[in-house]
Amino acid sequence: MLDTVLADNSLTDAIAREIKLFAVLGGSFTFASILVICGMLKSVLGTRAREKTKREMAAYVAEGSVDPEHAIKILTAGNGTDACEIIAKRAADGWISAKKADQLIQALDKQHAAKA
Numbered sequence: 694m695l696d697t698v699l700a701d702n703s704l705t706d707a708i709a710r711e712i713k714l715f716a717v718l719g720g721s722f723t724f725a726s727i728l729v730i731c732g733m734l735k736s737v738l739g740t741r742a743r744e745k746t747k748r749e750m751a752a753y754v755a756e757g758s759v760d761p762e763h764a765i766k767i768l769t770a771g772n773g774t775d776a777c778e779i780i781a782k783r784a785a786d787g788w789i790s791a792k793k794a795d796q797l798i799q800a801l802d803k804q805h806a807a808k809a
């Protein structure tokens with residue numbers, strides 16, 4: 694009788710180990726898949742925001758409410774620490790509108806001109 698109980702326990706232990714292994718591998722695969730999907734979504738949404746900003750800037754330049762020089766600054770913003778570059782980067786990423794970015798850059802230009 695004791696041999697049967699011990700055999701059942703070893704079988705149960707073996708099944709439990711297999712289930713744990715499957716759960717760990719399945720959970721890891723699910724987590725990795727979610728990370729990949731989130732990365733892809735971030736990339737797609739960032740690209741959409743940049744394209745929308747380009748279209749907005751083209752429209753604002755066409756209607757004359759934004760200077761072409763400011764539009765170029767906004768669209769070619771780097772990762773610098775200059776305030777104009779930061780504003781332009783935020784506009785390119787879709788955080789603020791292109792028109793608001795142009796207003797902020799013009800205000801900064803006036804501030805710099807007044808100090809000089």
